[in-house]
Amino acid sequence: MTGRIVELSVEGNRRRTRLSPEDRRAQLLHCALAAFAEHGIARATHSHVAARAGVSIPAVYSYFRTRDDLVAATLAEVETFLDGLLADSLARKTLPADEALTILARLFTDSVEEQPDRIRVWLDWSTGTGSDRWPAYLEVLGRLHHAAEATIRRGQKANDIPAWINPKAAARIFIGGGHTVALMKFAGATKKEVDAALLQLVGGATGWTRTPE
Structure with missing residues (x-):
């Protein structure tokens, strides 16, 4: 099942949203397009994408294992x-x-x-x-x-x-x-x-x- 996964936090009953793998990959690609448009195909990196998406650099690597994978996608x-x-x-x-x-x-x-x-x-x-x-x-x-x-x-x-x-x-x-x-x-x-x-x-x-x- 795709879509957003909603988790309930025990502390304060606060609800936070965690993206499904499909939605997270789509978000990272959207951020990658923006990063590549700004920095160029030859210079854009996983860190640029992570900064735009508000996630850790390893999180980007979990979807795009190499820079070649990121560029190709x-x-x-x-x-x-x-x-x-x-x-x-x-x-x-x-x-x-x-x-x-x-x-x-x-x-x-x-x-x-x-x-x-x-x-x-x-x-x-x-x-x-x-x-x-x-x-x-x-x-x-x-x-x-x-x-x-x-x-x-x-x-x-x-x-x-x-x-x-x-x-x-x-x-x-x-x-x-x-x-x-x-x-x-x-x-x-x-x-x-x-x-x-x-x-x-x-x-x-x-x-x-x-x-x-």
Whole structure:
């Protein structure tokens, strides 16, 4: 049975809450995302997570026995998050291609405010070209590229996207543009600036452009 376990203290009949193992692990992962977002993938440690969770360092080690375990679990959270964005956009093949691409761009952009720690860890992960985590990043990036490319090809078959668009190149630029827009938002870009960038991003991938309102 998952959930919170409530214990009754003999002294003063005070009730205190102890998290179940499942909830404690989820809490530690949440704190790990925040720690990795602040300190970076290469520097975040069990002690950073423990301090954020308000638990002992050995308590974190009991769930993540090595730093590699902690890093892998944290990056897996980011990977699951990105896969969820794909499921809510490009995987919905009943949507017109340009609409699906627009939804993904908007979901990713909104995530900068709603899930900033996950986006910061993703951005940091993308810079680790010399780390042992780079192959895993390339695997995730490849899935993003493939999904965007398949969506563009689907749009071409429906005659919604012109044949002169190179699907593979357009997909790579489109996904890469998400990093740029995220950086814009972290740098304090206005909504009008972000919206203009999104229109340009989707327009480049689909062969059409519109003037921002």
